[in-house]
Amino acid sequence: TTRLVFQTPCQPPSQASNAVDGCSPTACGGVVVDTLISKDETAALRRLVDFALEQTGGSEGPVNVLDLRQGACSHGRQFVDIFQWLEARNLQFPTEDIHIYNTVMDRIQDFAAKHFNL
Numbered sequence: 001t002t003r004l005v006f007q008t009p010c011q012p013p014s015q016a017s018n019a020v021d022g023c024s025p026t027a028c029g030g031v032v033v034d035t036l037i038s039k040d041e042t043a044a045l046r047r048l049v050d051f052a053l054e055q056t057g058g059s060e061g062p063v064n065v066l067d068l069r070q071g072a073c074s075h076g077r078q079f080v081d082i083f084q085w086l087e088a089r090n091l092q093f094p095t096e097d098i099h100i101y102n103t104v105m106d107r108i109q110d111f112a113a114k115h116f117n118l
Helices: 039-056 082-088 095-115
Strands: 003-008 028-033 072-076 078-081
Touching: 039 072, 039 082, 039 095, 072 082, 078 082
Parallel strands: none
Antiparallel strands: 003 028, 072 078
């Protein structure tokens, strides 16, 4: 497993938009891991994105966004709630792909918590 670990400066608490006393990070950084998600899981995540953008038509610009945690999906020059969009059309994401998405997100959160001692 290849890991690229890097440190970055933490944002000063006074500049944080939602700083909470006693909850400022003491160390900041990132890590890239090449084996955290399998090829099959990557394909499932890609299917979710493709499905959502096929339904909404994507954005008018060069960048499309799908944020499943918040429900935001590109549609023209704005964002729509993808879950409401699909429900209004009696559609839903493929169940197995959503299950894989949730599994992958949990794995990423667990990895980040362990790696950064959260």
